[in-house]
Amino acid sequence: xxxxxxxxxxxxxxxxxxxxxxxxxxRWALALLSEVWExxxxxxxxxxxxxxxxxxxxxxWQRALALLREMWEFRLEPNVINxxxxxxxxxxxxxxxxxxxxxxSMLGARVDPAAAESxxxxxxxxxxxxxxxxxxxxxxxxxxxxQQMAACADPFTFIDMHAASGVYDLSSEETLQCRMFERGxxxxxxxxxxxxxxxxxxxxxxxxxxxxxxxxxSRALSLxxxxxxxxxxxxxxxxxxVLFEAAAKxxxxxxxxxxLLDRGVGPRLSxxxxxxxxxxxxxPWPWPSGRQLVLLDPPYDSTQSHNTWNxxxxxxxxxxxxxxxxxxxxxxxxxxxxxxxxxxxxxxAVGSVxxxxxxxxxxxxxxDALQGSGMLVVNPPPALHAxxxxxxxxxRAALRATGSRVLWL
Ligand SMILES: C[S@@+](CC[C@H](N)C(=O)[O-])C[C@H]1O[C@@H](n2cnc3c(N)ncnc32)[C@H](O)[C@@H]1O
Numbered sequence: 085x086x087x088x089x090x091x092x093x094x095x096x097x098x099x100x101x102x103x104x105x106x107x108x109x110x111r112w113a114l115a116l117l118s119e120v121w122e123x124x125x126x127x128x129x130x131x132x133x134x135x136x137x138x139x140x141x142x143x144x145w146q147r148a149l150a151l152l153r154e155m156w157e158f159r160l161e162p163n164v165i166n167x168x169x170x171x172x173x174x175x176x177x178x179x180x181x182x183x184x185x186x187x188x189s190m191l192g193a194r195v196d197p198a199a200a201e202s203x204x205x206x207x208x209x210x211x212x213x214x215x216x217x218x219x220x221x222x223x224x225x226x227x228x229x230x231q232q233m234a235a236c237a238d239p240f241t242f243i244d245m246h247a248a249s250g251v252y253d254l255s256s257e258e259t260l261q262c263r264m265f266e267r268g269x270x271x272x273x274x275x276x277x278x279x280x281x282x283x284x285x286x287x288x289x290x291x292x293x294x295x296x297x298x299x300x301x302s303r304a305l306s307l308x309x310x311x312x313x314x315x316x317x318x319x320x321x322x323x324x325x326v327l328f329e330a331a332a333k334x335x336x337x338x339x340x341x342x343x344l345l346d347r348g349v350g351p352r353l354s355x356x357x358x359x360x361x362x363x364x365x366x367x368p369w370p371w372p373s374g375r376q377l378v379l380l381d382p383p384y385d386s387t388q389s390h391n392t393w394n395x396x397x398x399x400x401x402x403x404x405x406x407x408x409x410x411x412x413x414x415x416x417x418x419x420x421x422x423x424x425x426x427x428x429x430x431x432x433a434v435g436s437v438x439x440x441x442x443x444x445x446x447x448x449x450x451x452d453a454l455q456g457s458g459m460l461v462v463n464p465p466p467a468l469h470a471x472x473x474x475x476x477x478x479x480r481a482a483l484r485a486t487g488s489r490v491l492w493l
Contacts, residue, residue: 094125101134110142117151129155133165140173145182148173152186164195171392180428183392184399191365210334210383214252215308216264217444217483220272220287221457222413223314224479225440226379227287228472229411230318232465233377239322240375242315245360245397246382247327249334250341251298252308265308268483273305275482283475284482290317298344311379313341319351326371327353328360361393364400376408384415391421395428398462402434409463416441416456429460430493437493438464440472442479443486456485460493 085092097120104113117135120127127135132155139148152170155162162170167190174183213219233240254265269291278288294309294317295302312327319325327342329335335357346353354371356363363369378401380394394412401410412429416422422441429437441458461468469490476488 092123094120094128094131097125097127098130098134101131101138105134105138105141108138108141110138110144110147113138114147126158127160129160129163129166132160132162133169136166136169136173140169140176143177145173145177145179149182161193162190162195164190167195175392178424180392180395180424184396187392187396196362209258210248210310211252211256211258212262213264214259214310215254215269215305216262217268217271217442217485218415218457219264219308219310220268220483221440221442221444221479221485222381222459223309223311224284224287224475225459225461225472226311226314226411227290227318228283228468228475229377229409229461229465230315231283231286232467232471233375233409234318234320234323235465236375237322238375239320239324239372240377241324241326241371242319243371243376243378244312244315244325244327245364245378245380247312247329247334247338248310248381249329249337250310250312250327250345251294251337252310254306254308259308265305269305269308271484272479272482276478282478283471284479287314290314293317294345298341311381312338313345315379316342316345316351321350324352324354324372326356328356328358328363330357330359332357361397364397369404373405376405378408378410379413380410381413391425391428395425395432398429398434399432402432402462406435407463409461409465412460412462414458414460416443416458422458425460426493429462435463437462438469438472438490439493440476440488440490442476442483442488444483 085096097116101113101116104116113135117127117131120131132151136148136151148170152162152166155166167186171183171186174186252259259265272284272288276284276288278285278292291305291309294313295305295307298307300306315325327338329338339355342353342355380397382394398410401408414425438461441456443456472490476490480488
């Protein structure tokens with residue numbers, strides 16, 4: 085452009101800085117960003133987000149944060165993309181407390197993180213996983229938690245921060261795409277007698293009860309209940325369910341599922357078509373005080389930085405309601421990531437933390453790396469540890485899983 089005596093505009097610089105980001109050339113990205121000033125132009129939010137991301141990719145978190153500071157100095161208000169790029173830069177260097185602080189500043193500045201995503205467009209579709217081994221493990225632990233909560237007569241609230249559709253049709257195009265339920269709930273159904281009274285049998289019986297409640301007359305399982313539909317079976321008339329789902333399609337499916345499950349005489353139901361993390365940040369919380377069981381079951385594949393958000397949500401929840409029982413599902417991707425999550429939660433010093441994990445055979449058909457299923461429970465009910473220790477060997481055998489463990493952090 086210079087040779088042709090054309091003066092480049094900011095948009096041309098931005099394209100070059102983005103190219104540097106993609107090819108992981110953070111030095112070039114920074115040089116181009118300074119050059120914008122030299123030619124008497126002013127970088128915009130896009131120039132900075134590309135620069136911050138380039139530094140993040142190069143593990144240059146100090147430089148990434150310096151760019152964010154520079155934006156404030158030049159009175160250029162960072163937008164959600166700038167903040168998220170900064171958060172990712174901190175995460176990439178394992179500086180999770182800084183990532184958390186940045187998330188707090190973003191929310192404090194009332195920058196809406198949802199603006200970075202467009203719900204439904206390319207969002208996670210849980211139907212692909214429904215009834216698969218990871219779901220079975222997660223839902224068995226959830227059933228144990230629900231049983232313990234319902235063992236006491238006082239009311240409790242079940243808060244599902246990521247409810248998804250509620251119930252899944254096992255003959256739909258999506259569930260048949262990966263047929264995960266064949267390696268999950270169907271294996272358990274063949275291996276376990278649902279009348280034998282143990283935790284795995286109770287989970288399985290709940291899956292069948294949901295099929296019957298929704299009028300399935302088939303002798304084979306045709307529906308799979310997700311976390312909200314399973315929880316519904318343990319809630320009593322004094323209890324409440326608050327179910328969040330941010331994306332429109334699963335929310336509509338959730339509404340339809342509960343129009344059939346909720347007969348209006350049982351527990352109180354509150355369906356929230358909302359981003360649960362934001363609701364948590366900006367309140368008011370739509371649930372009563374008292375005993376609470378909170379489930380966080382995020383998709384881990386959106387543009388949000390889920391690990392930072394989850395630790396942030398745990399901290400917020402437990403600051404406001406220190407005795408809540410909070411369960412967080414996480415994929416077992418690699419040992420380092422899992423150990424990182426454990427130590428982050430430990431350092432929050434929020435209460436006792438029980439962890440249950442199961443390693444599953446084979447890999448996911450899309451070549452994904454999600455190899456196992458983990459559940460971390462803050463403030464677990466006292467009997468949960470023994471209950472899981474007793475039940476996991478049976479579940480492991482039924483799922484043909486390669487290993488499992490239960491431990492206190
Ligand atoms: C893994 S699925 C949940 C599955 C469900 N808990 C179950 O066990 O059946 C994750 C769901 O969370 C939704 N989601 C993602 N981010 C969210 C947020 N911030 N607030 C509420 N829902 C969210 C996604 O649209 C998706 O439907």
